[in-house]
Amino acid sequence: MxxxxxxxxxxxxxxxxxxxxxxxxxxxxxxxxxxxxxxxxxxxxxxxxxxxxxxxxxxxxxxxxxxxxxxxxxxxxxxxxxxxxxxxxxxxxxxxxxxxxDYGGFGRALTAAHWETARKNCTVLGTGGAARAVVQYLRDHGADVTVLSRYPEKQRAFAAFCKRCGATLTDYSSSRGGDMLINCTPVGMFPRTEEMPAVPQLDGYAAVADLIYNPYETRLLRQARIQGSRTLNGMxxxxxxxxxxxxxxxxxxxxxxxxxxxxxxxxxxxxxx
Known part of the structure; x- marks a missing residue:
C-alpha cells in the first residue's frame, strides 16, 4: 500500500x-x-x-x-x-x-518527558494547524494558555478557536515567562537553522518545547538549555x-x-x- x-x-x-x-x-x-x-x-x-x-x-x-x-x-x-x-x-x-x-502525539511526548500541564501557565507560539492541536490538548488537560502571534488582529479564525477553548490570543510583546513555552512555528527549522522566534524574556520559562525536530536541537532550545530551562524537541x-x-x-x-x-x-x- x-x-x-x-x-x-x-x-x-x-x-x-x-x-x-x-x-x-x-x-x-x-x-x-x-x-x-x-x-x-x-x-x-x-x-x-x-x-x-x-x-x-x-x-x-x-x-x-x-x-x-x-x-x-x-x-x-x-x-x-x-x-x-x-x-x-x-x-x-x-x-x-x-x-x-498531532493532539495525541503531543500528549504522548509530554507524558514521556514527565511534563505536567495541570494548573500550568503555558505560552504557545504560532497559529497554524499544529498550534491548534497543542492548544486544545493543553486546555483539555488543565493548563492556562496564552497564544502569541506576530499579527493577532489578522487571525480571526484562530481567535474564534481560542475563545471557544478558553485560550488567550495576543502579540509577542505580551510574553512574560511562565511554566512552559511551546514553539509551533517553523522558525528555526532546516535549512534556516540559525533563526529563532523573537520571544521576550525567554529565560522566564521553566520549560521550553519546540515542535521542530530538524535540527534535533534548534537555536531556541539551545538558548533555553543554556539559560537553565528544561527542553523538549519535536521528535x-x-x-x-x-x-x-x-x-x-x-x-x-x-x-x-x-x-x-x-x-x-x-x-x-x-x-x-
Whole structure:
C-alpha cells in the first residue's frame, strides 16, 4: 500500500524514515511504501484528487495544508473537526476520512518527558494547524494558555478557536515567562537553522518545547538549555503521531514499546545534528 506526506516543502522531513521503521517492526516492509510529496503551491483539492488516483491509501499532512484540506474531506473525526485541523487522511471505498493525530502525539511526548500541564501557565507560539492541536490538548488537560502571534488582529479564525477553548490570543510583546513555552512555528527549522522566534524574556520559562525536530536541537532550545530551562524537541511527537496514523491506516494497534524503539533509533541517527 502507498502512503505519503504532503506539504509545501519537505526537504526537512524525517517522516519517511519513521514510517519505514514502523513497517519493519510490523513485518510489512515489503508491502508498504511511504513517500514525501512536496506540493509547492498546488491547491489542496487538486493534490488530493491526483494522489488518490495515483493509488495512495493514506496521507499525512503538514504545513501549510492542515486546515486547507478540510473542505475536501467528507468524513472528519469529531476531535479533528473540533480542533480545526487534519494531519492524517485515509482514502477508503466509502470516501475520504480525516483525523488529527498531532493532539495525541503531543500528549504522548509530554507524558514521556514527565511534563505536567495541570494548573500550568503555558505560552504557545504560532497559529497554524499544529498550534491548534497543542492548544486544545493543553486546555483539555488543565493548563492556562496564552497564544502569541506576530499579527493577532489578522487571525480571526484562530481567535474564534481560542475563545471557544478558553485560550488567550495576543502579540509577542505580551510574553512574560511562565511554566512552559511551546514553539509551533517553523522558525528555526532546516535549512534556516540559525533563526529563532523573537520571544521576550525567554529565560522566564521553566520549560521550553519546540515542535521542530530538524535540527534535533534548534537555536531556541539551545538558548533555553543554556539559560537553565528544561527542553523538549519535536521528535517524540513526530513518532507518536506517525504511529497513530499508521494504526488508523492499518486498522491495528501497535505496541507502545515500538515508539520507544524508534525514538532511540532516531536519537542515535540524528541526535548529533
Amino acid at each position: 502507498r502512503f505519503g506526506l504532503i506539504g509545501g516543502t519537505l526537504e526537512h522531513s524525517w517522516s519517511p524514515v519513521i514510517h519505514e521503521q514502523l513497517f519493519s517492526l510490523a513485518g510489512a516492509a515489503d508491502l508498504h511504501t511511504y513517500t514525501a510529496v512536496p506540493l509547492g503551491a498546488e491547491a489542496a483539492d487538486t493534490a488530493l484528487c491526483r494522489l488518490e488516483r495515483a493509488g495512495f491509501v493514506g496521507l499525512n499532512v503538514t504545513i501549510p495544508y492542515k486546515t486547507a484540506v478540510m473542505p475536501y474531506i467528507p468524513h472528519i473525526a469529531p476531535a479533528a473537526r473540533h480542533i480545526g485541523a487534519v494531519n492524517t487522511i485515509y482514502f477508503t471505498p466509502q470516501g475520504r476520512y480525516g483525523y488529527n493525530t 517524540y511527537m513526530l513518532i507518536a503521531q506517525a504511529t497513530e496514523a499508521e494504526e488508523i491506516w492499518q486498522q491495528r494497534t501497535f505496541p507502545p514499546a515500538w515508539t520507544e524503539r524508534i525514538a532511540a533509533f532516531m536519537e542515535k541517527k540524528y541526535g548529533g545534528r
